[in-house]
Amino acid sequence: MSVNKEIKRITTHILQEMKNRGEKIAMLTAYDFSMATILDDAGLDVLLVGDSASNVMAGHETTLPITLDQMIYHAQSVVRGASRAFVVVDLPFGSYQGNSLEALNSAIRIMKESGAHGVKLEGGAEVVESIQRIITAGIPVMGHLGLTPQSIYKFGTYTVRAKDEAEAAKLKTDIIALQEAGCFAVVLEKIPAKLAKEVSQLIQIPTIGIGAGPDCDGQVLVVNDMIGLTKGFRPRFLRQYLDLYAGIKDAAQSYIQDVKSKDFPNEKEQY
Numbered sequence: 144m145s146v147n148k149e150i151k152r153i154t155t156h157i158l159q160e161m162k163n164r165g166e167k168i169a170m171l172t173a174y175d176f177s178m179a180t181i182l183d184d185a186g187l188d189v190l191l192v193g194d195s196a197s198n199v200m201a202g203h204e205t206t207l208p209i210t211l212d213q214m215i216y217h218a219q220s221v222v223r224g225a226s227r228a229f230v231v232v233d234l235p236f237g238s239y240q241g242n243s244l245e246a247l248n249s250a251i252r253i254m255k256e257s258g259a260h261g262v263k264l265e266g267g268a269e270v271v272e273s274i275q276r277i278i279t280a281g282i283p284v285m286g287h288l289g290l291t292p293q294s295i296y297k298f299g300t301y302t303v304r305a306k307d308e309a310e311a312a313k314l315k316t317d318i319i320a321l322q323e324a325g326c327f328a329v330v331l332e333k334i335p336a337k338l339a340k341e342v343s344q345l346i347q348i349p350t351i352g353i354g355a356g357p358d359c360d361g362q363v364l365v366v367n368d369m370i371g372l373t374k375g376f377r378p379r380f381l382r383q384y385l386d387l388y389a390g391i392k393d394a395a396q397s398y399i400q401d402v403k404s405k406d407f408p409n410e411k412e413q414y
């Protein structure tokens with residue numbers, strides 16, 4: 144594995160260079176200090192403080208309930224743990240849609256209060272004005288197209304997007320609009336691999352895929368899914384590298400057993 148630890152801090156410029164020379168970008172979500180410290184030490188290029196925190200940290204069914212204050216709390220914790228990775232934070236539902244001044248104020252709060260390095264927001268042409276306004280303030284923006292979970296009640300399902308010609312054509316127009324607006328990268332979630340390949344070649348900025356096949360310029364997964372903390376969530380695109388649910392449950396049961404049997408603490412584990 145080649146992780147260039149000489150790089151002091153990943154920047155948008157470095158991410159662009161990675162695309163230009165065909166080096167894949169590795170991104171995972173992170174929501175807290177401990178996990179961010181481990182992932183940063185492992186050499187992740189980008190840590191995303193995703194609004195998936197609403198699901199995996201807070202137990203909500205969707206990403207809609209998480210607030211800007213809660214995102215800032217998660218982002219502050221991740222920033223404290225990340226010394227090399229570029230930290231991007233999701234603008235949560237209701238903090239940017241339809242009002243570019245509100246979008247700018249939300250992005251400024253994230254940057255100022257958390258120390259993160261950029262923000263991500265969902266949508267195409269309809270959010271271009273907000274993206275331009277945020278970038279004008281000097282804040283790097285990552286786009287997000289395809290399955291956009293903040294619109295789940297419009298879609299009605301978490302199934303693959305842009306399978307038909309009309310939606311694929313809109314995605315192509317949208318990604319060009321995001322590039323022209325100045326986004327430094329775009330997440331492509333759950334779209335056909337063929338379309339992801341086409342748009343990754345169409346635009347100059349990096350694409351980061353989740354369920355979008357191997358030809359995106361980088362990949363992202365929700366860390367809790369990737370390490371098997373999320374019980375029973377096994378979508379086709381997910382590669383699960385650990386089964387921490389089982390591991391932690393086993394450890395907790397051993398602890399219960401040791402406490403109940405008075406084996407813990409022993410003589411060496413006391414003062």
Ligand code: KIV
Nearest residue numbers: 172193194195330363
């Ligand atoms: O919130 C999140 O975790 C995300 C990723 C799925 C890209 O947006």
